Amino acid sequence: MKTALITGAARGIGLATAHRFLADGWQVAMLDRDEPELMQAAKGLENAAPILADVSIPDQVTTAITDTLSRFGTIDALINNAGVADFGPIEDTTFPRWRRVMETNLDGIFLMTQAATPALKASRGAIVNIASISGLRASTLRVAYGTSKAAVIQLTQQQAVELGEYGIRANSVCPGPVRTKLAMAVHSPAIIAAYHDAIPLNRYGAESEIAEVIHFLCSPRASYVTGQNIAVDGGFEATGIGLPALRS
Numbered sequence: 001m002k003t004a005l006i007t008g009a010a011r012g013i014g015l016a017t018a019h020r021f022l023a024d025g026w027q028v029a030m031l032d033r034d035e036p037e038l039m040q041a042a043k044g045l046e047n048a049a050p051i052l053a054d055v056s057i058p059d060q061v062t063t064a065i066t067d068t069l070s071r072f073g074t075i076d077a078l079i080n081n082a083g084v085a086d087f088g089p090i091e092d093t094t095f096p097r098w099r100r101v102m103e104t105n106l107d108g109i110f111l112m113t114q115a116a117t118p119a120l121k122a123s124r125g126a127i128v129n130i131a132s133i134s135g136l137r138a139s140t141l142r143v144a145y146g147t148s149k150a151a152v153i154q155l156t157q158q159q160a161v162e163l164g165e166y167g168i169r170a171n172s173v174c175p176g177p178v179r180t181k182l183a184m185a186v187h188s189p190a191i192i193a194a195y196h197d198a199i200p201l202n203r204y205g206a207e208s209e210i211a212e213v214i215h216f217l218c219s220p221r222a223s224y225v226t227g228q229n230i231a232v233d234g235g236f237e238a239t240g241i242g243l244p245a246l247r248s
């Protein structure tokens with residue numbers, strides 16, 4: 001049986017991804033730092049194990065990899081999904097707010113991937129890093145979040161280029177807006193309306209629609225795909241101006 005280690009798996013996109021891999025017969029190590037939500041999410045799931053850890057704390061990352069290997073023996077896919085959002089103007093983004101975003105969204109992916117690399121070499125495994133459309137297009141209020149996600153896309157390419165010779169593939173996924181706890185904390189009614197205006201499919205995405213692409217990228221069906229970024233965004237990245245005018 002193959003094993004996927006998914007960070008931020010207690011809810012939202014990470015939990016939907018855990019369900020997708022389990023449905024395909026994988027074992028899943030569900031990593032999160034929110035203990036009550038993690039325990040609730042993993043309860044009753046066969047072939048899944050909760051791994052309590054914070055991806056931004058090096059010691060906890062090392063222990064999480066050891067725990068995953070002692071429970072399942074292998075890591076065939078690492079899905080770096082844990083993320084935090086904090087929207088604010090440049091002048092209000094204090095250094096602690098900036099660091100809070102960077103330490104999970106960027107440092108966390110660096111640390112998790114570095115610690116998992118020996119296991120991924122052994123399995124010739126796959127990495128999928130979750131970035132965002134905010135890493136593809138700049139917008140207001142996203143100085144920390146958008147910058148962290150743009151860096152994730154570059155980090156993915158670094159990983160793909162360097163680890164390719166070990167048979168490890170690395171790709172990133174940029175979700176468009178999905179109604180998770182993370183998004184609803186920062187998407188005001190005005191932001192929700194603006195997304196509808198800017199998205200050709202004229203709606204938010206579902207967690208399962210993101211999970212499907214993550215699962216594909218970790219499967220043998222994507223065996224020659226590496227160093228790529230795939231936007232799962234209802235067409236957001238493809239558009240320029242004019243959609244609302246066209247609709248009305």
Ligand code: NAD
Nearest residue numbers: 008010012013033034054055082083132177178180182183
């Ligand atoms: P969510 O808040 O529902 O879930 C995120 C999970 O990550 C939570 O369970 C949280 O406890 C965990 N987490 C956060 N920091 C952590 C840390 N340091 N260590 C371990 N666990 C940690 O969010 P979501 O919307 O499902 O987001 C998942 C990913 O998708 C994030 O990287 C996010 O930036 C990205 N994303 C989301 C959207 C969206 O609209 N929801 C859009 C683009 C990208």
